[in-house]
Amino acid sequence: MTALELPSQRALFDVPDDVAYFNAAYNSPLLNASRDRLLAGAASKSHPWERTAASFFDDADTVRRLASDVLGGDADGYAVVPAASYGCSAAARAVEPTLGRGDKIVVMDEEFPSNYLPWERSARERGAEIVTVPTPADGDWTKAYLTLIVPGVKVVAAGQCHWTNGAFVDLVVLGEACRAVGASLALDLTQSLGAMPFDIAAVQPDFVYAAGYKWLLCPYGFGLMYVAPAWRDARPLEESWLKRENAENFAGLVKYAPKYAPGARRFDVGETVVPTVLPGAIAALEQLKAWSVPAIAASLARINARIAEALERFGFALPPQQLRSPHMFGAQLPARYRGNLVADLAARRIYISQRGNAVRFAPHLHVNAADLDRLEQSLEALLR
Numbered sequence: 001m002t003a004l005e006l007p008s009q010r011a012l013f014d015v016p017d018d019v020a021y022f023n024a025a026y027n028s029p030l031l032n033a034s035r036d037r038l039l040a041g042a043a044s045k046s047h048p049w050e051r052t053a054a055s056f057f058d059d060a061d062t063v064r065r066l067a068s069d070v071l072g073g074d075a076d077g078y079a080v081v082p083a084a085s086y087g088c089s090a091a092a093r094a095v096e097p098t099l100g101r102g103d104k105i106v107v108m109d110e111e112f113p114s115n116y117l118p119w120e121r122s123a124r125e126r127g128a129e130i131v132t133v134p135t136p137a138d139g140d141w142t143k144a145y146l147t148l149i150v151p152g153v154k155v156v157a158a159g160q161c162h163w164t165n166g167a168f169v170d171l172v173v174l175g176e177a178c179r180a181v182g183a184s185l186a187l188d189l190t191q192s193l194g195a196m197p198f199d200i201a202a203v204q205p206d207f208v209y210a211a212g213y214k215w216l217l218c219p220y221g222f223g224l225m226y227v228a229p230a231w232r233d234a235r236p237l238e239e240s241w242l243k244r245e246n247a248e249n250f251a252g253l254v255k256y257a258p259k260y261a262p263g264a265r266r267f268d269v270g271e272t273v274v275p276t277v278l279p280g281a282i283a284a285l286e287q288l289k290a291w292s293v294p295a296i297a298a299s300l301a302r303i304n305a306r307i308a309e310a311l312e313r314f315g316f317a318l319p320p321q322q323l324r325s326p327h328m329f330g331a332q333l334p335a336r337y338r339g340n341l342v343a344d345l346a347a348r349r350i351y352i353s354q355r356g357n358a359v360r361f362a363p364h365l366h367v368n369a370a371d372l373d374r375l376e377q378s379l380e381a382l383l384r
């Protein structure tokens with residue numbers, strides 16, 4: 001273990017000893033600290049007289065500061081959204097007026113619907129064209145994208161890795177290519193944000209959005225969106241009174257404010273005041289800050305290296321190490337295996353998932369040596 005790597009953090013989660021959970025890409029376990037704050041937040045609704053005008057803004061601004069600390073970018077650039085689909089829809093709404101007939105929007109083959117459907121709608125509305133990056137035979141998604149980022153492309157929708165199998169995409173290279181042809185770069189980082197280092201300054205994305213219930217360890221109903229300065233005056237998805245100037249003056253709300261609050265706040269979902277969601281997200285972001293994303297990534301890479309070594313020993317086919325992400329990866333089953341590996345492991349209280357034609361391994365810091373031993377022993381029993 002290197003100085004950057006962390007030991008198992010299982011004590012911070014409520015994961016029973018007989019459960020080996022390698023499926024954070026599906027849904028991460030909630031931190032105990034987040035659970036406790038969620039319960040306290042739910043109880044606070046019983047005493048509404050204790051909430052002040054500041055209560056409608058403070059938690060969201062705390063989220064912005066923590067997001068900036070943990071993930072980079074300026075705090076004013078963050079919006080609080082309920083889902084990746086909301087963030088992508090907000091990005092598509094902002095970009096849509098700039099699209100014209102024949103313009104191209106580049107998307108990934110077998111992309112998650114949240115980062116496809118809003119762009120498909122915008123293309124249909126404006127007469128633009130969706131162009132799909134085919135799955136590369138060699139697994140090199142970066143190279144595959146670059147062949148299609150040409151003049152006439154106005155939007156490139158991507159992720160830092162493919163959601164089904166963790167295949168890596170070099171977003172710094174994609175960002176450079178987008179700027180060269182004048183295309184906007186819109187990123188769904190649901191499957192990497194919080195578990196894989198991401199440099200906003202180096203990538204220079206136009207939009208970033210992510211659901212929080214996976215690698216950000218946050219509750220359902222919470223997500224983040226980052227908006228580059230060039231787009232912060234764009235039309236938001238909804239018109240929330242909370243996101244206008246002087247909104248904290250409740251007595252003056254009958255005087256409708258024409259100006260939005262600064263930064264990316266106009267892109268917030270209306271109900272950022274929900275005390276049953278944001279306190280749990282704040283606890284999760286505080287823990288991510290304490291660990292640091294580079295340390296999380298290094299620790300998960302060590303866990304996955306051991307899993308990958310075992311899988312190769314049992315005849316699974318894996319993509320080359322340089323094309324894999326540190327926190328999750330997919331593997332092809334051995335031809336001789338005729339069972340349902342997801343179900344067979346679940347019967348032993350070991351949890352993975354299958355997406356497309358790959359079984360996906362996605363551990364988090366709750367995983368310990370006993371979990372890894374059980375996984376290897378079970379694979380040997382099932383595949384011998």
